[in-house]
Amino acid sequence: MTESLSGATRLHYIVGDPIAQVKSPAGVTQAFADHGRDAVCVPAHVSPAHLADWVRGASLAQNVDGIIVTVPHKFACTDLCATTSDRAAFLHTVNTLRRNADGSWHGDMFDGLGFVAAMQDKGCPPAGKKALLVGAGGAGSAIAHALVMAGVSELAIFDPDTQRRASLVDRLASLKPCPVTHGSADPTGFDTVVNATPVGMKESDPYPLDVTKLEPHMFCGCVITAPAITPFIAAARAKGCNTMTGADMFARVRDLMVDFLLGK
Structure with a gap:
C-alpha cells in the first residue's frame, strides 16, 4: 500500500484525543484502494483547545479531501462546518467532513x-x-x-x-x-x-x-x-x-x- 504513495495521493485525516486506539486508518485506506482511489487516511492527535486551529491549518492543504472525527471532537467539529446534513444539524454532531466546492467543509454523522x-x-x-x-x-x-x-x-x-x-x-x-x-x-x-x-x-x-x-x-x-x-x-x-x-x-x-x- 505504501509503495503507491506519491505527490498525487489524496489525504484524509482521522482526528481525536487520544488517537492511538483507533483501528480505522488502515481499513479506510484499503477501502479507498478497493474503490480505485489514490488516497490514504492518517491519524492526527489534536487536543480540544487546538482543534479549530488544526482544522484551519489542515484546510490550507489543497490535497486534504476529508476528515473523520472521533472522541471528543464530534460536537465541536459541527461548528467548523459551513454546511451539514439535516441529520447532523439535528444532532449537532458529525463524524465525517468532506470538502464543498469552495473548499469549506460539509459534515454528516454515520454512527x-x-x-x-x-x-x-x-x-x-x-x-x-x-x-x-x-x-x-x-x-x-x-x-x-x-x-x-x-x-x-x-x-x-x-x-x-x-x-x-x-x-x-x-x-x-x-x-x-x-x-x-x-x-x-x-x-x-x-x-x-x-x-x-x-x-x-x-x-x-x-x-x-x-x-x-x-x-x-x-x-x-x-x-x-x-x-x-x-x-x-x-x-x-x-x-x-x-x-x-x-x-x-x-x-x-x-x-x-x-x-x-x-x-x-
Missing part, C-alpha cells in the same frame, strides 16, 4: 446509521423493539436518533450527565414517532440494550449498566472497539444474549463514511 445496519446484520432489526441506550454523547445521540427513525416502539436514555440526557430526550421526543423517556442503569423490560459510552475501555471500569438484570432474549450492543469484547458484551454473552461489538458497528460506519468521502 447511528452504521449501528442500525450492524443490528440488522445480526438478525435484530430495531423496528417494534423497546430499547435502552446508555450514553448521550456524540455516538449515543446519533444511535438514539437512528433507533427512533428505524421504528423502535420506545426509547429510554440513561446518562449520568442529566443535562445532556434531558436535552437529547426532549429533542427526540419532539419528533413524535415513539415515546422517548429518561432511563436508568436497569435493563429490565427492554428488548435492546446499547452501551454508547467509553465505559469498558479500561480494565478498571465498572459495567455501564446492571448486567445482573440482563436476560437471554435481549440484544446487546456496544460501540467500543478496544477491547474487542468488552466486559459488558462478555457478560451479555454469558447470559445467552445475541450481541454486537464496536467492530461490527464500525465496519458498517466505515462503509458509509468512505462512500460519503468519495462523494456518493
